[in-house]
Amino acid sequence: MKKVNAQEDEENMDYHDFSLIDAMKKAGIKTLCLDECHHLRTEWWKALEDLKKQLDSLFTISLTATPPYDSSIAMWMRYLDMCGEIDIEITVPELVKEGSLCPHQDYVYFNYPTSKEEKQMKAFQEDVQNVISYIMQHQKFQQAILSHPYATSTLDLDKALENPAYLSSILIYLESQHLSYPKEYLKILGVKKLEKMSEKWMTILLQGFFFDDKEAYRISESDYHELYQYVKSHGMIDQKKVVMQVDIAFEKMLISSLGKCESIQDIVHHEYQCMQKDLKLLILTDYIKGEYEKAIGDETMSVHALGVLPFFEMLRRHSVQQTQSLHLAVLCGSMVIIPASLKTQLEHLVPQDTNLTFQSFPLINDYVKVSMKGNHHEIIEAVSTLFEQEDIQVLIGTKSLLGEGWDCPCVNTLILASFVGSFMLSNQMRGRAIRTYHQNPNKVSHIWHLVCVPPDKGIINRNQEIQQTESDFENLKRRMEHFLGLHYEQDFIENGIERLTAIQYPLNRIHIKQTNQRMLQLSSKRNQLKERWDRSLAIYDKIEVVDELETEDKNMTAVLLYDALRQMILTFLSLIFAFVFVLIISAIFHIQSRYMIYVMFCYGFVAIMSLLWKLKKVLTWRNPLSRLQAFGDGIYQAMLRMHLFELLNCRVQTESQAVFYSIYLSGGTAHDKALFAKCVSDFFDEIDNQRYILYHKHKRNKMDRYFVVPDIFSKRKEDAMIFAQCMQPYIGRYQLIYTRNEAGRKILLQGRKDALANRQNRVMTRKKVKGALE
Template sequence: MLGLKFNGTWRNYQKQVLDKFQEYQADGHVHLVAAPGSGKTTIGIELIARFDKPALVLVPTVTIREQWVDRIRQAFLEDENQVTNLVSQNLKDMKQITIATYQAFHSAMQQVQSQEDNGEVEDYVGFDLLARLKERGVETLCLDECHHLRNEWWKSLEDFRKNYQQLQVISLTATPPYDSEPELWDRYLQMCGEIDQEITVPELVKEDTLCPHQDFVYICFPTKEEDKRLEEFEDTKWQYVSQLVVDPDFQELIRTSKVLKGENSADMLLEDPKYLSALLIYLQAQKQEIPKHLRDLLGAKGLPALNYYWLEVLLQGLLYQTPDWYEDPQETKKKIEAELKSRGLIEKRQVFLVKSKANDQILNQSLGKLSGIADIFATEYASLGKDLRQLVLADYIRKDFANYLGDDQAPITQLGVLPYFETIRRSAQKQGLSVPIAVLSGSVVIIPASVKAELEALIPNTSLTFSTIGKLDQGTYLQVGFPSNFKGMVAAVTELFQRGSIQVLVGTKSLLGEGWDAPCVNSLILGSFVGSFMLSNQMRGRAIRIWPGHPEKTSNIWHLVAIKPYTKNLFLREKENEEEVDQDNSYQDLLNLTRRMEHFLGLSYKEDTIETGLDRLNFPKAPFKKSKIKAYNQKIKELSKDRSSLRKKWQEALVVADKLEIVNEVATDRKQIPLLTLVDAEKWVRYSFLLIAVNLLLYLFKTNGIRLAWLTTISLVLLTIALVRYFFYKSPYVRLRQVGEGIRNAMLKMGHLSDDQSRVQVEEDKDSYCIFAYLKGGSMRDKELFSQTLGEFFTPVDNQRYLLVAKKAPAGQSKYFVVPSLFEKRKEEAQLFLDAVAPQLGDYQLVYTRNEAGRKVLLEARLKSLANKNDRIITKKKVKSALK
């Protein structure tokens, strides 16, 4: 009926999906998870062909919409001209296969006007989408990159499914929401069905479907002007804060607190104990007396030192959260609020002392990244020369900078496509390099003058215009003008890039970051400073495709992060550890990078393993001193040149087994692993030895021989059992595995795991004092949920509903463990969790923290956690052998 027939050769993993098509589609869904570059679009078209019914395909962007049309034309039709009769890109003019964006679909469901990401406008007022679909007889729905759905798009799609049920659904995605809340996960599965198969990046590299690649993080310094602004902000903050804490009016305001006068009930104080804690920490810092009943209420033997964090909490409470705690006849609070606002320390009724949105923006959009891009370009060109095919992606074009292109003295004041182009052009010119650089965006196209004839030959019969732009010499670079409705410019410039007529291509992430295909890219610079992990993953996917005819291809992916070099913070001068100072002032740019790297599976710098996380890149630890940053940048530049070793390391890392398994490791410090079972075992060893000693005394006093023999036998049996139990629980690996198995059993009983054959594995990290645990076997969702639950069990106490509290904790062991969020909604579920882990934990009781007695326990546990800076949980994904 559809007349589609694939004219290529299926890859092994694609064939596996298609061989199981009948099995997968039995529930009305085929749900495929596959990394960018795996050929999801091709599989999707084949699945549509096998259902052989009129189909609606929904995609996230216009670029991907057009890519689907091109793939159908090139790979599935004998006569490419048939595509116009078979495929439509307009919901109002449906054909056998209609491909539309989620935006257009949502607008049609709501019957409103739609505007696409490329500016296309369509009016759906009065348009009955359901009636048109029924008229066309659509029975197949394909959701491409279904992780993209915004909340309002979800609602439209759910409404559609309720009212149009005669559908077989194909779902294709690179990044399912594994780490979402159970309710969101259930919603996702209800729409897309259970995941039928997952194809990961390491598998694709092993299959030679993706090329060996490596991530590099180039650390940029803020410019002198930016650094001055950051320093001025910190100095202004320090000067004001250091005066404020000793200001007599402020001290008097604190003294008026109803808390100190005993006018607040304990119940009220414990509603949110951090404000009470902040108040007492301030009193301690000022060497003022803390009322005994308040110290007893906290249950704390010691309080942390006053720092920016605790002062921020105190001021937030005083100004906004608990203002009624303080009498203020002098209106001191208004003066403090005005002073904080004037210094940029309050935004939208939130006090910012630890972090600042203004500072975050300075670093996020730091012009220091321009010199980073120039350095990366120079490094890559020195390494690859004429073989370089570098893609640079940016968020914005910055058309206002066009007039300054070619002016070597013009300051560059923004990040974007044109500033990046000019930065690289100047770098090449400075080094005397003749490197063809181009700009490709939806509205601005710049090419080297040397490729003008080639471009015209690629798109004949098109009215192109060529003109100067800025102060660029017309014999060197030209701006290309083309009709607004012309669709072939991207393909033509991409072909020039493939040929090497263009070696560096600078463009927008919206046009080239997703769906665009240029297999030649062997160096990618992510110059985007906004966007989620999902978009970063798609952008990264542009660089890791294989390049037919070039089996030696490897690819480098460059991430930029701006970090202000470490300077001693005077307000925190009493801290012993410099690392804590820097961590207290982590900027969002670094946090964004850290989160991004948590999801990318790649090669470790340190050993031949494939895992996620910033640590695999041997990223420097805080404090970030300038000399350390420079040394790191130099090291990664040298590392980036060794592409032959990169291929070899991938091969060695992937040799682990015929079948790979991605696991989610959770690392915890040995000292956090519960000790109570070991202490109990030690107690029984002591009792057994005591019993043997009693037997010896009885023997010396010539007690009845038969009775003595029985007692001796019993004593030896008990000693043997006690010793076995002692040596069994002496190992922290064993104790962690036992706890993990208890958690796994609880999850199985609650129906949170899909595979009852999975098991808990435990390994040591030789480079740290940590032990890793992970779930072997089971689905990716099982692994994600298990690691999340195990991590929550060891996480520092914050404001959880239920805690596990030891009746008597061993020396050096925390009394408190957290009941994970999966089990905290009802007491019965929390009790089930305790029952499952009790045999491995020892004598712990369940405490509900939402009553007065429980809140006291919660507060004590939170203060204990605050004092322990080692209560950090590390999680990462890692490739293991599925056969181990």
């Protein structure tokens, strides 16, 4: 009775005068531990910032398995301000080597969209033309466009040229409606005539009108809402993005293509054939699709959809047709399904006072739906244990399971049926399969990625970039960039899609079929995977992960070598001229020979030293590898001067293999290496719409006249000047050009045509075609 009263007193206590800060100070708390600190990128970290400011000398320990490496620079710096500098990083290969993670491999299964989806895209194309016609005839929309500052003034060129495609879309609209606008814009954009209105330009215009630049327009709420609802009702607005271009809409559809359902069925069937009862396969997707519950057991209803319940019913039907003893389970926040034969085992796994209820499905009796009142975590833990201990081969759930801190180390196969492309979330999902399992020391895991590709215009090669970031293949490439894994054929560990050598390009129907067959063949050799990991890791005493950029020798500009040769030749000619001049002067004025000997000795010494110095530069930059080293050293010095490195024990390394040359940062944190790699990639990138570029108009070869100022140095003019100064000893006297004015824009447009990076893919970076208006 006293215990109950004590609990009631505690619940009824008044905390309005309680101060957590004062309580922590009084208790002498000096250490703050932030577990899973990658979540600190979200808004609620402000409370922790205030907490740290009010507590003096608070020592912070931050832990995470998924650092937000793909964050913006500003977000990353704020993350470090809260968590502190990175002290220790343990890579995936190191964890596999020490036995904390199991050997694993990534596989890809491709599919084409269904015929129904292709018909939907043709209908979408017709809708787009109707919407454009409606918008072009809407008077209130026209008045709103005329109210935009770009329609009447060229004052804010900096902002306008930050997104020239958006500026162009407004001008194209005004031109198509025979309305006036400042003609100076054409000169600034470097064109004489504008293009006609199209899906592309209307998409850009409406994106700014509805979302990105909404405040710049004068329009009533009712008129704005009318236009917004009209476009949205035609399916052309998705998560604050206007989607009117058919190819972009098609790429978005590929990500959620129903053709992936058959891929999942093929993978599950194959893995079950290989492992039988030992299979512990997890499928993670985005939605439950609760409306498909009524389809369970009803063969007349289609279950062709991406979701937990459609997957469950599809696999259940297939196992019945194949007379397999494949057992399934569903585990989500609002839906739990288990085999009916395991009801008793589940009851034993939950606390005795837990009220479990089992509901049978009308048309089948081998599975039951489980409901529970009470602690939600208890049922999740119980079903996870049931999956681990009992005869269940496939567990289907949503990615929201990750937010529950869910752990099930018995998982040995994972199918990623989620649309997510970010490093952090995809790494969390992947981590559910690659953890070691104490009951199976020889555990090996497979991770399957599903990719849908467009018909009749497949990807040509692994380095081809789809212009739309929504591309399913682009999502795969982005995932692979962040994951270190075992090469398909050779015993070494690297990241990137290049290690998945089973993918055959171009990705047409024949090659997709061959690629899928090859993936299934490779995955059937699970027993060899552990041996290959052991061989790959045996050669590494100390593992260091570097971000390596690769280029061919023909793409490495020889500007440094040409400069050094020219200077050496000019120096040599100047010395000869000076020697002849001294002889003439001595003959005219009858200078005594002993003075001449002294003068010639001094002159010869200076001449030899000057030539040796110039010769040293020629020899230093005689090959592409040395020139690449010089470029890297200049970028490193600029980053060092801006205090961008977390650790200072770094050095620039270059390597050569045949005609290929690579550069990377050795030492430092993973973020240091990634940031250096990005700066090098930016520096060699094609001239596009950068705020600052480096330009040397007197270079004889036009292709060598342009280099890019990396993004991280482009926010402020002072930073860009620091970069230009640091690069000068390594590339020569290049001029810093600001491209947000007429003169700079002219040089930028010329650079798009002439620059070496725009003609050749110098490093393995994105390649895209853009016009002068973009």
